Amino acid sequence: MSDSSSTEALLAILRRDLAGLAPGERLSSSRELIARHGVGPVTVSRAIAQLAAEGAVVTRPGSGTYAAPRQARAGAAAEDTSWQAIALSGHDRGPGATDPDAAPGEFGPSAPVPAGTIALSGGYLHENLQPTRALGAALARAARRPDAWHRAPAAGLAPLRAIFARQAGGAVAPEDVLVTGGGQGALSMLFRAIVAPGSPLLVESPTYPGALAAARAAGLRPVPVPTDDEGVRTDLLAEAFAMTGARLFYCQPTFHNPTGAVLAPERRRQVVDVARAAGAFLIEDDFARHLGHGRPVPRPLVADDRDGTVIHLTSLTKPASPSLRIGALIARGPVMRRLLEARRVDDFFIARPLQEAAVELLSTPAWDRHLRSLATALRERRAVLVDALSHEVPDWTPGLPQPSAGQTPAGGLHLWLRLPPALVDTAVTAAARDHGVAVDAGRHYFPAEPPTDRLRLNLAAAADLAELAEAARRLAVTARSLAGS
Known part of the structure; x- marks a missing residue:
């Protein structure tokens, strides 16, 4: 046999x-x-x-x-995971927790986009705006380094830390930099490392929904601080610190997501002073530093901070590629030691080949050329989309938080729209998808009491200028279909 x-x-x-x-x-x-x-x-x-x-x-x-x-x-087919309901019952996600299946495309999985749909949703560049050739060349050069697969230091490669320190400016030194696996993981680390579960977290309202989800996952309680067309209201920020006893404030001072606002010059010093007076940390999410539309970009808050009040967060995923999961935290004093301890618990270090590729990319003239061409492309896309919307849906007002602002952002990837009174954001997003265009409902960006008359459009997600104009036309068809229903 x-x-x-x-x-x-x-x-x-x-x-x-x-x-x-x-x-x-x-x-x-x-x-x-x-x-x-x-x-x-x-x-x-x-x-x-x-x-x-x-x-x-x-x-x-x-x-x-x-x-x-x-x-x-x-x-x-016979698997039964019902036991998990009991195992997870002691860790309630809390009221208002973001549902990943309902979140905008930049955070968590979004519904599949049918073929032929024009994307104005999410938080990343379209593939044809990404520096694909430069990324490939950088990764190839990094892979040829003899130590490419050696263990990386917990804080990150020294050359990469030096680059991030130089970009921040001021008195920031490489020793103040901790390399991270992108911005979202860094936010999660910060919220878990700095304050205890149950603590209040002050946030701009509206704000990035990924920050809200990370905060709630860490057991924190987001407390909204209103904004206007010049950024967060520092008078209300001081009041919020006094009322809540918060020790942490999360903000996006430059090309804020979703509004595109830039914190006014006189408020940039005030916001740090208010946080310092409260004995609190200020997390500066500087995700859009490389997404200007050609105008000068203000210095990071951390560049002028001497007391360790500001914790600076930046990332390469937005200006380069979603898969370049490399970012940096800049912090001074005992908080950096605590972040390093969290790193050793979470993941030990960031993969060295990816760090080496980032060093290669940021050290070549190709990166500067990419940023210049990206600024031009974003400026052109903003102009085309704003013009097309003004013709197709003139009562959909692009602008910053104040109804009277009527401004369009000077940087970033998004347009923030106010809908006319008869329309509701979720109804518009559903109907727009039926008409072949994907947009994000504005309510996801508010930590509490969300208005229902806002939309966020990603001007960098479509393939080209023609798609942006066609998307505006489809949104007009969407508006007419809702008006007649």
Whole structure:
């Protein structure tokens, strides 16, 4: 008898035996099977391996082979994960927690976009705006380095830390920099490392929904601070600190997401002073530093901070590619030591090849050329989209938080729209998808009491200028369909 036929014959016998065993009951030992059925040890080993692969048995080295639970033998269709409801019941996501399935495309999975749909949603560049060739060349050069696969330092590669320090300016030193795996992971680390669960977190209203989700996952309680066309209202920020006793404020001073606002010059100093007076940290999310539309970009708040009040966060994913998961935190004093401790618990270090590729990319003239061409492209796209919307849906007002502002952003990836009173954001987003264009409902960006008359459009997600104009036309069709319903 051949080895394969012997194995099949033994499998048939063992399956009959297993049918009479209770889950967890021990199968005959290999020695017993060899003696009883007159087969060799290789045949027994192959048969047991096949049964284990099918989920019919569980092998425990040094102990034996046991009948698997009935669910495992029944296959995936019989899986029952209802027990997890009890296991997770002690960690409630909390009221208002962001539902990842309903969140905008830049945070969590969004619904599949049907073929032919024009994307004005999400938070990333279209592929044809990404520096694909420069990224490929940088990764290839990085891979050829002899130490490319060595373990990286916990704080990040020294050359990359130096680059991020130089970009921040002021007195920031490489020792103040911690390389991170993009911005979202850095936010999660910050919220868990700095304040205890149950603490209040002050946030601009509206704000980035990924920050709200990370805060709630860390057990924090987001408290909204209103904004206007010049950024967060510092008078109300001081009041919020006094009322809540908060020790952390999250903000986006430059090309704020979703509004595109830039914190006014006189408020930039005030916001740091208010946080310092409250004995609190200020997290400066500087995700859009490289997304200006050609105008000068204000210095980061951290560049002029001497007391360690500001914790600066930046990332390469927005100006380069969603898969370049490289960012940096800049912090001074004991808080940096705490962040390093969190790094050693979370993930030890960021993958060295990706860090090496970032060094290669940021050190070449190709990066500067990309940023210049990106600024031009974003400026052109903003102009085309604003013009098309003004013709197709003139009562959809692009602007900053104040109704009277009527401004368009000087940087960033987004337009923030106010809908006319008859329209509701979620109804518009659903109808727009039916008409072939994807946009983001504005309510996702508010930590509390969200208005229902806002939309956010990503001017960088469409393939080209023609798609932007066509998207505006489809939005006009959407508006007419809702008016007639």
